Amino acid sequence: MRYRDREDELNSAAHHSGRKCVEKGCTKPAGTAWSPFWCFEHNVERMDRISANLEAELAYRQGRG
Numbered sequence: 001m002r003y004r005d006r007e008d009e010l011n012s013a014a015h016h017s018g019r020k021c022v023e024k025g026c027t028k029p030a031g032t033a034w035s036p037f038w039c040f041e042h043n044v045e046r047m048d049r050i051s052a053n054l055e056a057e058l059a060y061r062q063g064r065g
């Protein structure tokens with residue numbers, strides 16, 4: 001998973017948006033190739049959450065859930 005790899009170019013400072021992370025209490029610089037709103041750590045959390053939701057949705061639709 002590239003979004004989990006801190007060293008990946010898609011997580012490099014080149015993608016920083018100049019904002020702070022939108023997560024409450026987080027002051028890290030926001031911006032990855034996936035979104036300008038979250039810092040690396042919170043983007044990973046967010047993407048994990050989305051992946052889990054998508055997987056659950058898929059399981060439900062396929063009658064596995």
Ligand SMILES: [Zn+2]
Pocket residue numbers: 021022023026027028038039040041042
């Ligand atoms: Zn953050």
